Amino acid sequence: xxxxxxxxxxxxxxxxxxxxxxxxxxxxxxxxxxxxxxxxxxxxxxxxxxxxxxxxxxxxxxxxxxxxxxxxxxxxxxxxxxxxxxxxxxxxxxxxxxxxxxxxxxxxxxxxxxxxxxxxxxxxxxxxxxxxxxxxxxxxxxxxxxxxxxxxxxxxxxxxxxxxxxxxxxxxxxxxxxxxxxxxxxxxxxxxxxxxxxxxxxxxxxxxxxxxxxxxxxxxxxxxxxxxxxxxxxxxxxxxxxxxxxxxxxxxxxxxxxxxxxxxxxxxxxxxxxxxxxxxxxxxxxxxxxxxxxxxxxxxxxxxxxxxxxxxxxxxxxxxxxxxxxxxxxxxxxxxxxxxxxxxxxxxxxxxxxxxxxxxxxxxxxxxxxxxxxxxxxxxxxxxxxxxxxxxxxxxxxxxxxxxxxxxxxxxxxxxxxxxxxxxxxxxxxxxxxxxxxxxxxxxxxxxxxxxxxxxxxxxxxxxxxxxxxxxxxxxxxxxxxxxxxxxxxxxxxxxxxxxxxxxxxxxxxxxxxxxxxxxxxxxxxxxxxxx
Ligand code: NG1
Ligand code: ZN
Numbered sequence: 434x435x436x437x438x439x440x441x442x443x444x445x446x447x448x449x450x451x452x453x454x455x456x457x458x459x460x461x462x463x464x465x466x467x468x469x470x471x472x473x474x475x476x477x478x479x480x481x482x483x484x485x486x487x488x489x490x491x492x493x494x495x496x497x498x499x500x501x502x503x504x505x506x507x508x509x510x511x512x513x514x515x516x517x518x519x520x521x522x523x524x525x526x527x528x529x530x531x532x533x534x535x536x537x538x539x540x541x542x543x544x545x546x547x548x549x550x551x552x553x554x555x556x557x558x559x560x561x562x563x564x565x566x567x568x569x570x571x572x573x574x575x576x577x578x579x580x581x582x583x584x585x586x587x588x589x590x591x592x593x594x595x596x597x598x599x600x601x602x603x604x605x606x607x608x609x610x611x612x613x614x615x616x617x618x619x620x621x622x623x624x625x626x627x628x629x630x631x632x633x634x635x636x637x638x639x640x641x642x643x644x645x646x647x648x649x650x651x652x653x654x655x656x657x658x659x660x661x662x663x664x665x666x667x668x669x670x671x672x673x674x675x676x677x678x679x680x681x682x683x684x685x686x687x688x689x690x691x692x693x694x695x696x697x698x699x700x701x702x703x704x705x706x707x708x709x710x711x712x713x714x715x716x717x718x719x720x721x722x723x724x725x726x727x728x729x730x731x732x733x734x735x736x737x738x739x740x741x742x743x744x745x746x747x748x749x750x751x752x753x754x755x756x757x758x759x760x761x762x763x764x765x766x767x768x769x770x771x772x773x774x775x776x777x778x779x780x781x782x783x784x785x786x787x788x789x790x791x792x793x794x795x796x797x798x799x800x801x802x803x804x805x806x807x808x809x810x811x812x813x814x815x816x817x818x819x820x821x822x823x824x825x826x827x828x829x830x831x832x833x834x835x836x837x838x839x840x841x842x843x844x845x846x847x848x849x850x851x852x853x854x855x856x857x858x859x860x861x862x863x864x865x866x867x868x869x870x871x872x873x874x875x876x877x878x879x880x881x882x883x884x885x886x887x888x889x890x891x892x893x894x895x896x897x898x899x900x901x902x903x904x905x906x907x908x909x910x911x912x913x914x915x916x917x918x919x920x921x922x923x924x925x926x927x928x929x930x931x932x933x934x935x936x937x938x939x940x941x942x943x944x945x946x947x948x949x950x951x952x953x954x955x956x957x958x959x960x961x962x963x964x965x
Contacts, residue, residue, distance in 0.1 A: 477579015
């Protein structure tokens, strides 16, 4: 059983703050960094338990608060194949984090051990990394103390992007198997992605340079590290790369800022028709943008990236002569209505809508041979099923053109991080498609025209009274509210609006879209008025 004396000593170093209730949500634990010490310590205990439960498989842990301000931090666990922690364990880690005394902590551990049949004699292996936040180092030390409670073996990967940590976790667990995913190191990651990218752009005319806003986060030093591996296959001008000055992290920059404000990050003077992209603070999200000749700002968000990827893959499987492979796209209700129309009616691909949160999108995407999933905010990736990969790797093609398409499909599956949305990998696959087609951002943008849309936050007394169904598109509670929403939406051309409680902030979100900007604003205003 657990060495209680050891646990008491270690736990004493990481006391729980009083009167705080913690919840492991869609983004793990995330809050002001000064509240996190005990939470991260206990997350270490849980990670070790999870590894023991999975017979010593490696569990990953990432210490980051993504696009949140510098004073925040967070912690998130990664399951063996690089996916998010299994849903049912979120309740266990929440319970551990809220134990008020050491006795309660021990009780919860013992009841997990018995109800989940965890064999404590099994080994535990846990790896971890963190972003550039100053609070990260001390939190990593708290995590290591948590691992000591159960004598877990551990490796500290230091400062890495969130997707690198997911990649490394999967590599460690698949090493030596037919599913081997790559070398478990940042260098192995760079080599794999760069190698695939070079194959994909080989012999094509290089595009003009891409300007890349790194939100003054971990993406900056890590992309710098990546550049030598890419050689002269791409040129990228990195900006907002000041990670020494912690207060600048995500400040008026990054994917979340650009998407929410529909404007360029601080310090960027845009030139018409050039390509720009922004990462978020832990480099798992990306959005593109450009300026049109009339100076308007044009956003190429997660929906636009999904459309581009789906279009390209459909063409590629046709060209390869293996169009038995089915392609599908997964979105949330926040996807622009015009993107859904484009996917369904122009590309003729099936589109599923799931609740907000990457784990829902990821899960749904595994149902297709090739599943493209993106949140509008720029988090997403493309999943190739094991059988699709087998088909792609065994196909030979009956013409030189087919052979080239097959080679491209293989490289495309390697350039894409299959574990989680990854800004580096998404950047490379967008650059691949634009290079292969010799497309400007404007040509990419012409696939469809976004409906004007508006996302507003409404602060309410108790957001837990809002209950949704149908992938969060309909409210069932409070009673009558949905009917009132429907009655208003009906009056707007191309009108669509829905209301849901945020999973990460204490607000209710109202989304609206309609045929024109003034109608959209009016619709959003009227629906927000109903909620308030
Ligand atoms: P909530 O706060 O539940 O709306 C937000 C984003 C999600 C996702 C999560 C996790 C929107 C509208 N919502 O969720 O897409 O990224 O944070 O970070 O962008
Ligand atoms: Zn992020």
